[in-house]
Amino acid sequence: MPRQLPWPYLTLRSLVLMGIWQGPDGIEVEAIMLNDLPCLRVTQRIGGQRMVLAYCMDVREVGRLVNLAELVET
Numbered sequence: 001m002p003r004q005l006p007w008p009y010l011t012l013r014s015l016v017l018m019g020i021w022q023g024p025d026g027i028e029v030e031a032i033m034l035n036d037l038p039c040l041r042v043t044q045r046i047g048g049q050r051m052v053l054a055y056c057m058d059v060r061e062v063g064r065l066v067n068l069a070e071l072v073e074t
Contacts, residue, residue, distance in 0.1 A: 021071040026050075029062055029071060042066065 021029040026045030031038060040056040042065055056062045 020074050022074050023066050023070045023072070027066050027071075029066070 019031075023029070028043045028045070028050070030041050030043075032041050033039075034041075034055060037057075040059070040062050042053045042056060042062055043050045044053055045051075054061070054065055056065075059068070062068065
């Protein structure tokens with residue numbers, strides 16, 4: 001097995017492992033592909049509608065918006 005796997009494989013593998021995470025107040029974080037790049041979409045359910053809060057490139061950016069300790073995998 002190669003020491004380092006190719007970037008596309010690692011990206012797709014991490015997206016599969018990520019799943020969807022939910023937090024209080026209708027927060028949801030999910031791994032998606034946007035313009036052929038992996039990112040984390042942060043949304044919030046407000047009044048029955050899901051609103052996009054941000055597209056984040058890494059978990060640190062998500063941590064600026066939500067408390068990561070409150071997220072649970074669904």
